[in-house]
Structures are given as structure tokens and as C-alpha cells.
Amino acid sequence: MAESSFNGGVHPVYNKEATSTLAIVKMPLPQKVVVPMQQHIGAPCELLADVEEIGKGCEVKAGQKLGDNKGFVSAPVHAPISGTVADIAPYNHPLGMKIKAVTIESDGRDEWAENVKPAGRLEDLSPEDIRKIVREAGIVGLGGATFPAHVKLSPPEDKPIDVVIINGAECEPYLTADHRVMLEKSEEIIFGLKAMMKALNASEGIIGVEDNKPDAMKLMERLVAEEESIRVCSLPTKYPQGAEKMLISVTTGRVVPAGALPMEVGVVNHNVGTAVAITQAIKEGKPLVGRVMTVTGSGVSKPANIQVRLGTLASEVLEYCGGISDSTLKLVVGGPMMGLAQPSADIPVIKGTSGILALTDEDVYLAESSPCIRCAKCVTVCPMNLMPTSISQAAEHGDYKRAEKLYALDCFECGCCSFICPSKIPLVQWIRIGKNEIMKRKNK
Amino acid sequence: MVINGKLIVSSSPHIRSAESVQSVMVDVLIALFPAALMAVLLFGYRALLTMIVAVVSAMLVEAVWRRKRDIFSDGSAAVTGLLLALTLPAAAPWWLVIIGSASAIIIGKQVFGGIGYNIFNPALVGRAILVVSWGGHMAGDIWSSPQPFAFGFDVATVTGATVLAAPEMAVTFSLPELFIGNIAGSLGETSALALLIGGIWLVYKGHIDYRIPGGFIGTVFVMGVFFGGGFYGNIFTTGLFHIFAGGVMIGAIYMATDFVTTPVTPAGRLIFGIGCGLITMLIRLWGTLPEGVTFAILLMNAVTPIIDNFTIPQQFGGVKKSA
Numbered sequence: 001m002a003e004s005s006f007n008g009g010v011h012p013v014y015n016k017e018a019t020s021t022l023a024i025v026k027m028p029l030p031q032k033v034v035v036p037m038q039q040h041i042g043a044p045c046e047l048l049a050d051v052e053e054i055g056k057g058c059e060v061k062a063g064q065k066l067g068d069n070k071g072f073v074s075a076p077v078h079a080p081i082s083g084t085v086a087d088i089a090p091y092n093h094p095l096g097m098k099i100k101a102v103t104i105e106s107d108g109r110d111e112w113a114e115n116v117k118p119a120g121r122l123e124d125l126s127p128e129d130i131r132k133i134v135r136e137a138g139i140v141g142l143g144g145a146t147f148p149a150h151v152k153l154s155p156p157e158d159k160p161i162d163v164v165i166i167n168g169a170e171c172e173p174y175l176t177a178d179h180r181v182m183l184e185k186s187e188e189i190i191f192g193l194k195a196m197m198k199a200l201n202a203s204e205g206i207i208g209v210e211d212n213k214p215d216a217m218k219l220m221e222r223l224v225a226e227e228e229s230i231r232v233c234s235l236p237t238k239y240p241q242g243a244e245k246m247l248i249s250v251t252t253g254r255v256v257p258a259g260a261l262p263m264e265v266g267v268v269n270h271n272v273g274t275a276v277a278i279t280q281a282i283k284e285g286k287p288l289v290g291r292v293m294t295v296t297g298s299g300v301s302k303p304a305n306i307q308v309r310l311g312t313l314a315s316e317v318l319e320y321c322g323g324i325s326d327s328t329l330k331l332v333v334g335g336p337m338m339g340l341a342q343p344s345a346d347i348p349v350i351k352g353t354s355g356i357l358a359l360t361d362e363d364v365y366l367a368e369s370s371p372c373i374r375c376a377k378c379v380t381v382c383p384m385n386l387m388p389t390s391i392s393q394a395a396e397h398g399d400y401k402r403a404e405k406l407y408a409l410d411c412f413e414c415g416c417c418s419f420i421c422p423s424k425i426p427l428v429q430w431i432r433i434g435k436n437e438i439m440k441r442k443n444k
Numbered sequence: 445m446v447i448n449g450k451l452i453v454s455s456s457p458h459i460r461s462a463e464s465v466q467s468v469m470v471d472v473l474i475a476l477f478p479a480a481l482m483a484v485l486l487f488g489y490r491a492l493l494t495m496i497v498a499v500v501s502a503m504l505v506e507a508v509w510r511r512k513r514d515i516f517s518d519g520s521a522a523v524t525g526l527l528l529a530l531t532l533p534a535a536a537p538w539w540l541v542i543i544g545s546a547s548a549i550i551i552g553k554q555v556f557g558g559i560g561y562n563i564f565n566p567a568l569v570g571r572a573i574l575v576v577s578w579g580g581h582m583a584g585d586i587w588s589s590p591q592p593f594a595f596g597f598d599v600a601t602v603t604g605a606t607v608l609a610a611p612e613m614a615v616t617f618s619l620p621e622l623f624i625g626n627i628a629g630s631l632g633e634t635s636a637l638a639l640l641i642g643g644i645w646l647v648y649k650g651h652i653d654y655r656i657p658g659g660f661i662g663t664v665f666v667m668g669v670f671f672g673g674g675f676y677g678n679i680f681t682t683g684l685f686h687i688f689a690g691g692v693m694i695g696a697i698y699m700a701t702d703f704v705t706t707p708v709t710p711a712g713r714l715i716f717g718i719g720c721g722l723i724t725m726l727i728r729l730w731g732t733l734p735e736g737v738t739f740a741i742l743l744m745n746a747v748t749p750i751i752d753n754f755t756i757p758q759q760f761g762g763v764k765k766s767a
């Protein structure tokens with residue numbers, strides 16, 4: 001039975017049918033990959049000296065570390081394929097800027113670095129070992145937020161964690177990668193969860209799945225039937241169910257205080273893909289060099305859930321999926337609610353790329369915005385209980401003090417308000433501007 | 445294949461709900477259909493004429509003011525016109541209807557900058573102007589009485605006192621009669637049943653918040669019970685009398701829920717509804733006018749920004765700052 005829901009939220013047309021029943025396909029090794037030095041939240045990686053010195057022409061193996069940063073909140077990046085470094089220069093990044101990246105041309109052999117080997121049995125690993133493996137593997141939150149995973153596994157001593165939640169909500173429309181991962185890599189998810197519970201000394205594991213994925217839920221329930229400390233939680237299908245704070249509130253009843261992290265209430269959240277990556281790092285010694293993502297939208301000829309090596313260019317991924325139609329209006333990396341629109345497909349797949357969407361006018365709604373009619377639908381749907389229209393107006397008028405007083409900084413930009421607005425006002429955009437200005441003033 | 449330069453880059457979200465201002469306004473018109481139908485059944489062809497004149501003149505005035513050829517546009521002028529018509533007596537002359545519609549659109553809405561910027565409910569501004577300017581036509585004690593299913597009758601010939609104006613008259617009508625609406629009054633206010641059907645549908649569609657009509661009607665009932673004097677049977681039936689008589693139902697469901705002129709916060713909406721009910725009953729019980737709905741809502745419209753400011757909801761996970 002579904003747990004009680006959170007306040008607010010919306011029910012967009014999910015458009016998951018095109019890919020939800022398609023098994024994950026492995027894309028053939030790309031000829032070339034582009035590996036940005038920043039694929040996570042936190043300090044950017046610096047290119048390792050051995051690669052930097054040789055520069056172009058440097059031979060690298062798959063899984064070899066390319067960049068790292070000594071900072072705690074950071075995650076190293078690795079070569080996704082074996083081959084030769086062709087270039088080290090800023091390259092288009094899905095975040096909308098150019099970021100230093102290593103271009104590797106494949107030698108077609110896919111040879112793995114020597115240090116890629118199993119880490120041993122989970123029973124023999126200490127919590128510290130697990131944290132180290134996760135860090136060295138460069139694992140970050142694969143749901144899209146790309147927060148370094150080892151940081152979440154290292155809570156301060158005064159904040160004990162008792163619950164680890166695996167996020168299988170996948171509440172973003174169009175995306176089905178997590179759904180397929182749950183169906184096809186279910187054992188690895190549970191192993192990854194156990195590893196995280198061990199690293200955190202947590203007593204309870206929860207796998208949260210939205211009830212529009214009954215097959216995944218049944219499978220998970222069967223697999224954890226014998227496990228005393230792990231339960232599957234059915235989540236009502238509603239966007240943004242997969243948002244950290246909503247997920248925690250629905251699965252555990254705990255409310256993360258405003259401005260605080262989940263560890264404040266003894267909870268850590270990880271995406272299903274992250275759990276799989278942790279399992280692969282422990283069992284095979286493989287760092288995070290690939291991921292599963294959904295390529296879909298009305299503009300894609302052959303929608304698919306595909307497993308790709310990181311650094312593969314979006315243009316090649318789209319080519320592999322039959323190309324995109326001329327009627328494509330928007331190319332989005334991520335889901336349609338929170339993803340980033342791209343000016344071109346000449347961008348690499350990075351750790352946080354959960355999907356690539358080619359949206360046509362069948363998908364996107366392009367309309368001029370009209371004045372706010374104060375219908376308050378945005379207030380009703382805001383999962384954070386904010387007043388989006390008032391914050392947006394304050395930001396529009398440059399009154400950032402008022403925006404802050406209206407709790408602008410608590411907005412996590414889920415997009416429910418812009419989605420529901422009958423006047424089609426870009427509320428999130430204004431709120432983002434407001435948040436930015438508030439932070440600028442704070443950091444002064 | 446890559447279509448550089450043709451792709452649209454804009455802020456997320458990239459999908460939007462299909463709902464528009466126009467679709468919401470059409471929903472409101474649909475919700476008013478039962479009340480409009482009831483008006484024609486009770487008051488005949490004059491009701492139909494009044495509604496058509498009000499709606500068409502409201503749309504025309506708005507189109508001319510905005511210099512736009514799109515007469516229906518976002519549909520808000522049609523809603524204003526229809527709402528105004530439903531508050532008019534069946535015998536209202538055509539020029540009165542047109543003046544009311546024009547005042548509603550121009551003074552009620554457009555002088556403030558158009559939809560979204562007006563402070564007062566446009567339909568009620570129009571009605572208030574008619575009440576104070578042509579009181580004889582609008583606010584008298586004598587209103588047209590309905591002749592159910594007599595489509596062609598002359599409304600001017602059959603009149604009766606409104607139940608609010610004369611308590612001794614009120615007791616001659618039973619509660620079910622008040623609920624169905626077979627009593628003297630304005631076109632749309634008499635049938636609580638028809639108004640309720642549309643209201644339930646609007647709540648279901650998520651267009652109106654139950655807090656406003658709930659607070660409004662609840663307050664009218666409570667005040668009717670305790671201060672109504674129990675003249676209508678007992679104190680509870682007197683409470684019910686105050687809900688079903690006059691403009692409370694149409695005001696609470698359709699006027700006090702106007703998006704633009706009412707609070708956006710949940711708590712603010714409840715306060716707004718209670719305030720409307722309170723002022724309505726103050727006027728009814730102790731004021732000189734028999735009915736107070738129009739001015740109650742207009743007064744509360746004026747304090748809407750203040751209510752919003754004092755009822756900013758606590759954010760998720762937030763703690764009340766101790767004062």
C-alpha cells in the first residue's frame with residue numbers, strides 16, 4: 001500500500017511508455033570520449049601530473065585516474081576507455097560553459113588499468129575501506145545532483161545515520177533508466193545498499209519506488225523478502241516524489257529542517273544507479289566510467305535505455321538512437337522538469353546525465369507569458385510550501401530582501417510552479433535569479 | 445543532424461500543463477451554466493437577454509479598450525459580464541446592464557492595468573456603481589418574482605419583496621424553496637442548488653479553494669444562528685436561511701473566490717472568507733441595507749495584500765521564529 005503523500009506536487013504526463021519496457025542496450029565503444037574535469041558538485045579535479053606532463057599522445061587505460069582533487073567534497077575522474085590523449089582543452093559542458101576536458105581517442109582494445117580488480121568480500125571490508133573505495137571510484141549521485149557519494153557516507157560523529165534510502169522514485173517524466181536498472185540490476189542495488197549500510201553502520205535500508213513501476217517494486221520486494229533490515233516502500237506517483245526531502249518524509253515520516261541536510265535526521269539518500277556503481281566498484285574494482293540513461297522524446301527516432309561510457313558525445317548517442325528529427329525544438333540533458341536545455345549536441349555524457357531528450361512541439365509548450373492572475377496554483381503545488389508567485393515578483397522587482405523573507409533559498413527548483421502556471425510565467429527562472437542575488441549578497 | 449542555432453535554450457521546466465488562463469475562465473463559465481440555466485427557467489427570456497447583453501458588452505468594451513480584435517481573448521471579460529448579470533434583477537433595463545458591464549471592465553479592471561492588476565472584483569465594482577447610482581432599479585425592496593417555466597412572461601408585472609428585506613415575507617418560503625431558488629431576487633443568486641453544483645465542480649477542478657466559501661458560508665451560518673434572532677423557525681433554521689437567502693452563495697462561491705482580488709495563501713483565504721461572512725452579516729443584521737455581500741467582498745478585496753503579508757506560510761521543515 002502506498003504511504004501517505006507529501007504536500008503539493010504535480011501530475012505531469014509521464015510519457016514513459018516509449019522506453020519503460022525496453023531493456024538496457026549497451027552502446028558500442030565510442031571512437032572518442034571527452035572527459036571534463038568537473039562532473040560533480042564540489043572542487044573541480046586537477047589533471048594528474050603523469051597525464052599532464054606527456055599531454056597529447058599520452059597512453060591511457062580504461063579506469064585509469066585522470067584527475068583528482070585533495071578537497072573532501074570532490075570526486076576523481078577516470079578514463080572511460082583505453083586509448084591516446086588527443087587533446088586537453090576546455091570543451092562544451094552540459095552546465096552551459098566550457099570546462100577543461102581530456103579528449104581520448106580509442107585504441108579499440110578497451111584495456112583496463114591494472115588497479116581495476118575486485119576489492120574483496122563485503123564482510124571483510126571495514127566502513128573506512130568502503131568509503132575509500134567509493135571515493136577512489138569517483139562515484140557521485142547518479143540521479144543528476146552529482147554530489148560525491150563518499151561524502152554522504154562520512155557523516156560527522158555527532159550525526160549518526162540509521163536509515164539509508166535508495167531512491168527508485170524516478171519521478172521525472174520521460175526517464176526510465178532507473179526503472180530498467182531496478183529490473184535488470186536489482187541484485188547489485190541491494191548489494192550496494194548493504195555496503196552503504198555497513199559504511200554508515202545504519203540499521204535500516206529502504207528502497208523507495210513510485211507505484212507506477214509495479215514490476216520493479218514486486219521484484220525488489222521478492223529480493224528483500226528474507227532481509228530483516230531492508231524494506232521496499234511504495235511511493236504515490238507524484239512529481240517531485242524523488243526529491244530528497246519529500247522522499248524522506250514519505251518513507252520515514254522525518255522532516256529535514258529547512259536549510260539542513262538529510263543527515264540531520266539520521267538519513268542518507270542514494271539513487272539506484274549510485275548503488276549499482278558502488279557494487280561495481282567493490283565487486284569488480286571498476287571506477288565510475290559508464291552509466292545507464294534514457295534517450296527519448298518525440299524527436300528521437302529510436303528511443304532507448306542505453307548504457308554508455310562517460311565522455312561519449314551526446315551527438316553520437318543520438319546518432320546511435322537513429323538521429324533526431326528536424327522538428328526538435330529543445331535538446332535537454334536530464335528530465336523535462338529539471339534538466340538543462342542545450343544549444344548543441346556537441347557535449348559529453350557526464351556522471352549526472354540521466355537522460356537526453358529531444359523534445360518537439362508535441363512535448364514542449366511554448367507560450368508567451370501573461371500577467372499573474374494570482375490563482376495561487378503555484379502556492380498549492382509547491383512541495384516546500386513557498387509562495388512562488390510572490391518570490392518571483394520580488395525577484396523581478398529586484399527586491400531580494402523580500403525574496404529572502406519569502407524563503408526563496410528553500411526552493412530547490414523542482415519546477416512545479418512554472419509547470420502549473422496558467423499564465424505560463426517562468427517562475428523558477430525568476431526565483432533562480434533571486435536565489436543567486438541573495439547568495440551573492442551573503443557572500444560579500 | 446546536429447541542429448546548432450535552431451535549438452531553443454530556456455530555463456527548466458521544459459514541459460507545461462495544458463491549462464491556460466483561457467481554459468480556467470472557460471471552466472468558470474461552465475460552472476456558472478447551472479445558475480444561468482436556472483435563471484432562464486425562473487425568470488424567462490428577460491434573464492437570457494440580460495445575460496447576453498452583459499456578456500457581449502463586457503467583451504466588446506474590453507476589446508475596444510485593449511484595441512484587440514480577439515473578442516473572447518482570455519475569457520475573463522465574459523466571466524465578469526456573466527457574473528454581473530447574475531447579480532442583476534430580471535427587470536433591469538438594457539442600458540443599465542451595459543453601464544454595469546462597461547463600469548466593471550473599465551473602472552473595475554482596465555484602469556488598474558488589466559487582468560491581474562485590479563484590486564477589486566470587477567463584477568462587483570460594476571454592481572456597486574449601479575447600486576449607488578440607480579438604486580431604484582437595483583437595491584429596492586421589491587424584486588421580480590420568478591415564474592418557473594414561463595419563458596415569455598413580463599418580469600415587471602410580477603414582483604415581490606426579497607426575503608431579506610421583509611422577515612414577515614421570508615417566513616412564507618420554506619428552506620427547500622430557498623434552496624431551489626423559486627423566490628424573488630437577482631437572476632443568479634436565488635438558486636443555491638445550481639450555484640453549489642458549479643462550485644463543487646470548481647473545487648474538484650482545483651480552481652477555487654474550499655477555504656474561501658467554507659469560511660464565508662460558515663461564518664454567515666454561525667452569525668445567523670447566534671444573532672439572527674431565530675425568527676425563521678428556530679435559531680438553526682435561521683442560520684440556514686441566511687446562507688440560502690440573498691447573495692451569499694453566489695458571492696462565496698464565485699465572487700470571493702476571484703483569483704486576482706483574493707489572498708493566495710491558504711490561511712489568508714480562510715481569513716478572507718471569514719471576513720466576508722462577518723461583514724455581510726454585520727450589514728444584514730445591523731446595517732441599513734438589506735444585503736451586504738457586495739460590499740463585504742469589496743472591503744475584503746482592499747485588505748487582500750495585507751492578509752497575504754501576514755499569512756506567509758512556514759516553509760517545509762521550517763521553524764516558527766519565536767517573537
